[in-house]
Amino acid sequence: MYNSHKIGALIILISITITHMQSSKKEGYFNPGVTVDVAIFTIEDNTLKILLIKRANEPFKGTPALPGGFIHKGESSLETAERILADKAGVKNVYIEQLYTFDESERDPRGQIISIAYFALVPREKLGIHEGSRTENPEFVSVENLDKLAFDHKKIIAYALKRLGDKILYTNIAYSLLPQSFTFSQLQKTYEIILGAPIDKRNFRKKFIQLDMIEETNEKLTGKRQRPAKLYRFKKKMPEKLKRFF
Amino acid sequence: MYNSHKIGALIILISITITHMQSSKKEGYFNPGVTVDVAIFTIEDNTLKILLIKRANEPFKGTPALPGGFIHKGESSLETAERILADKAGVKNVYIEQLYTFDESERDPRGQIISIAYFALVPREKLGIHEGSRTENPEFVSVENLDKLAFDHKKIIAYALKRLGDKILYTNIAYSLLPQSFTFSQLQKTYEIILGAPIDKRNFRKKFIQLDMIEETNEKLTGKRQRPAKLYRFKKKMPEKLKRFF
DNA sequence: CCAAAAGTGTTGACTGTACACCCATGT
DNA sequence: ACATGGGTGTACAGTCAACACTTTTGG
Numbered sequence: 001m002y003n004s005h006k007i008g009a010l011i012i013l014i015s016i017t018i019t020h021m022q023s024s025k026k027e028g029y030f031n032p033g034v035t036v037d038v039a040i041f042t043i044e045d046n047t048l049k050i051l052l053i054k055r056a057n058e059p060f061k062g063t064p065a066l067p068g069g070f071i072h073k074g075e076s077s078l079e080t081a082e083r084i085l086a087d088k089a090g091v092k093n094v095y096i097e098q099l100y101t102f103d104e105s106e107r108d109p110r111g112q113i114i115s116i117a118y119f120a121l122v123p124r125e126k127l128g129i130h131e132g133s134r135t136e137n138p139e140f141v142s143v144e145n146l147d148k149l150a151f152d153h154k155k156i157i158a159y160a161l162k163r164l165g166d167k168i169l170y171t172n173i174a175y176s177l178l179p180q181s182f183t184f185s186q187l188q189k190t191y192e193i194i195l196g197a198p199i200d201k202r203n204f205r206k207k208f209i210q211l212d213m214i215e216e217t218n219e220k221l222t223g224k225r226q227r228p229a230k231l232y233r234f235k236k237k238m239p240e241k242l243k244r245f246f
Numbered sequence: 247m248y249n250s251h252k253i254g255a256l257i258i259l260i261s262i263t264i265t266h267m268q269s270s271k272k273e274g275y276f277n278p279g280v281t282v283d284v285a286i287f288t289i290e291d292n293t294l295k296i297l298l299i300k301r302a303n304e305p306f307k308g309t310p311a312l313p314g315g316f317i318h319k320g321e322s323s324l325e326t327a328e329r330i331l332a333d334k335a336g337v338k339n340v341y342i343e344q345l346y347t348f349d350e351s352e353r354d355p356r357g358q359i360i361s362i363a364y365f366a367l368v369p370r371e372k373l374g375i376h377e378g379s380r381t382e383n384p385e386f387v388s389v390e391n392l393d394k395l396a397f398d399h400k401k402i403i404a405y406a407l408k409r410l411g412d413k414i415l416y417t418n419i420a421y422s423l424l425p426q427s428f429t430f431s432q433l434q435k436t437y438e439i440i441l442g443a444p445i446d447k448r449n450f451r452k453k454f455i456q457l458d459m460i461e462e463t464n465e466k467l468t469g470k471r472q473r474p475a476k477l478y479r480f481k482k483k484m485p486e487k488l489k490r491f492f
Numbered sequence: 493c494c495a496a497a498a499g500t501g502t503t504g505a506c507t508g509t510a511c512a513c514c515c516a517t518g519t
Numbered sequence: 520a521c522a523t524g525g526g527t528g529t530a531c532a533g534t535c536a537a538c539a540c541t542t543t544t545g546g
Binding site: 446470 | 507508509510511515516517518519
Binding site: 207224225 | 546
């Protein structure tokens with residue numbers, strides 16, 4: 001049996017050390033917890049959807065939340081985000097960028113924990129079958145009807161939506177939501193969904209051709225009871241700024 | 247004299263505790279160090295300048311660096327940035343926004359330490375006299391000729407410059423670099439310095455008036471051996487997006 | 493032959509860009 | 520009187536925004 005006297009001393013020592021680490025050191029700093037949360041978007045059934053999980057643990061156990069987790073030792077936050085993307089959405093090599101770091105003090109009931117938020121876009125076709133990963137049950141839900149979310153995740157999503165809406169206007173990131181080849185209608189729909197407004201078909205085509213981001217393939221989409229649509233592809237599938245605005 | 251046996255035990259205990267805090271816990275996460283670095287810009291002598299200090303401690307002792315520091319307990323990163331701004335530049339209530347979080351693993355020789363970078367703009371007139379704060383000697387240097395900097399601070403500055411150049415085109419943040427009232431020439435010069443290119447005087451005036459960001463004061467700037475210039479002021483001194491682009 | 497979406501041009505308003513001269517003051 | 524930066528207008532080209540009809544297919 002343990003000597004309780006020694007254990008008492010041990011506990012005091014550990015407490016002192018933890019306090020020391022968290023709040024003082026000689027410069028007076030401490031290390032907040034660092035997590036990464038990822039806003040993963042896709043387009044499905046003509047709506048913009050985001051991947052949410054149900055929290056398996058406290059705090060907010062059972063509440064929908066963005067997939068996320070703590071940074072592991074030796075891992076950059078981008079690597080953490082990519083790990084989450086692989087674990088929760090089953091995808092790799094998709095569009096991803098850092099969004100913002102959220103660190104308001106009341107955001108996590110466990111104390112001072114910051115979240116480096118990332119923002120990812122995945123074409124529907126790339127998404128694996130949802131492996132009902134334990135109790136978390138990750139699924140894509142429409143961004144229209146989001147209930148109460150854990151932490152400040154509603155705020156993070158709002159920020160991500162703003163970024164997406166801005167960025168689709170001056171970059172080519174739309175490629176990351178569309179399949180390899182697509183019709184002009186699909187492309188236009190993507191813009192309309194993200195911008196939340198209808199666009200004139202003729203003007204859209206003109207503008208897009210002028211922007212020089214896409215090219216025709218030799219194929220057409222047949223099998224619908226209508227005139228077959230030409231299929232297009234993006235010339236480049238790497239993020240870049242446009243010279244002109246959309 | 248201390249009992250060396252007890253001290254040995256103490257050291258082992260502390261080591262165990264630190265290791266425990268940093269790398270394991272039951273979920274397998276750890277807390278990287280979290281610092282804040284601030285890119286503080288101003289315009290002086292017709293150049294864009296940034297505030298640099300000389301590092302007082304290792305690593306990179308004596309090397310120029312962005313002013314920065316660890317987050318204190320209970321402080322948000324924004325508050326940390328504002329504290330740095332007050333301590334190193336002697337200003338409060340200036341334009342500040344979060345820039346990006348840098349966390350590539352090789353950025354700090356001490357180990358895994360992330361930097362939440364902020365970006366601030368200060369009108370020259372607001373800056374206090376440089377209090378030769380110890381050995382750090384903060385001073386504004388032209389962004390044109392930056393030598394070797396500590397850590398990845400060159401990268402951070404490059405990122406900040408890009409952000410500034412972008413943002414001056416679609417927001418009214420120029421107000422945060424100019425004095426209360428200013429001439430059209432001063433305003434134009436500000437844009438030219440940031441964009442790094444000359445602008446046609448007539449077109450600049452037309453565009454700016456159309457953007458409706460500024461208004462005339464009743465005063466003129468006299469005392470120069472030339473026609474007195476009308477003084478203008480910004481209508482709003484809060485950051486906002488423009489409806490049209492500059 | 494009908495329904496459905498694909499595909500295409502023109503016009504008028506507005507915005508961007510290029511460019512050169514007169515004005516008011518201090519010295 | 521002259522040097523210095525302050526201040527203004529016009530013309531052409533390009534872009535934006537609004538709008539309606541024909542084409543090609545499958546059923």
